[in-house]
Amino acid sequence: MSLTSTSLVAVLNKEFKPNLEDLLAVYGEVKIDDKIKNIKAKEVGLDHLTIVFNHDSLEVEMLKPIPFDKPLQTYEQVQTHLLQLARQAAEKRKLSHLQVQQVWYPQNVIEKGIVIAVCIMMAGKVMPNFTYNVVLTRVLPFPNHWLEAFRPYNDFVLMTAITLHAIEVAIFMVSRFYKYRVPADAQLEWLVLTTIEGYFCIRRFDQVVAHRAKVWQHYEDGGKLIDEKEKYE
CATH class of the missing domain: 3.20.180.10 (PNP-oxidase-like)
Incomplete structure (x- = not known):
């Protein structure tokens, strides 16, 4: 039709x-x-x-x-x-x-692993004894002496990662938010994810842009309205 x-x-x-x-x-x-x-x-x-x-x-x-x-x-x-x-x-x-309205969350093992690692370090900063003496010793398959060796550097590694990722937000993400007219609620989620993940989140944002470019091309070629399920397949 x-x-x-x-x-x-x-x-x-x-x-x-x-x-x-x-x-x-x-x-x-x-x-x-x-x-x-x-x-x-x-x-x-x-x-x-x-x-x-x-x-x-x-x-x-x-x-x-x-x-x-x-x-x-x-x-x-x-x-x-x-x-x-x-x-x-x-x-x-x-x-x-193109406009980016949606947020893509961590998708592969590396991205999810980074989120888990940062969250563990955050817990280690707030509740160090419980995190290292109870949670990690029973969950992670690492020798206890490895955990104890890393423990003194927990806060330094965490703050260094967050600082570097915050710089990446300022340099790479803020301009993307303006250029692609990202809504305020989606901006907040991308900010949090980039602060945790850094480069991997920026790369995922660019993948969303590439996907939106394909959708745009579909319509510019005269294509009909795509339903939500087909749009993200």
Whole structure:
């Protein structure tokens, strides 16, 4: 079944909210600030897109039509054209056309191992006797003299790791949060995970970006709305 105007509106409002803001700002020439809210695609034709939004100083919805240079033949072509425009609009605003909304948690043995190790050292800082004399001696298959040898360095290793990872957050993650418009709640989770894991979390964030690029390409090629299960397979 071919893409329709209604289904394309659904795709835009579900997958491309930030891109509608870009289109409104660049091609609709609307100044985006805190007073502009609830930006949505209202209607799509073969020769235009109509965006609706609210302004704090006005009680009625505002409509902004964005005409195309020439009429297109199908809504698949319209979808492709709009995403190309959105990509260009994001570049003009010095942002990525991709948005990262989700958080990917530790997935492999190394990533999970790092999280466990840092959590153990945190416990060792707060409750050293219980952690080293009770928990670790019964759980970890390491000789007791290994644990006792590491114990004096627990706090130093922990604080060094946290400090280095915090520097990685400042250098690598903050700019990514802005570029990919990560929501505040997801930012907090990525911050915590990066502070614990460091590089491995940054690499996982970039994997999310790569995945979002594939989803974007699916839609730019005229693809239909993907359900949540298919999106992450």
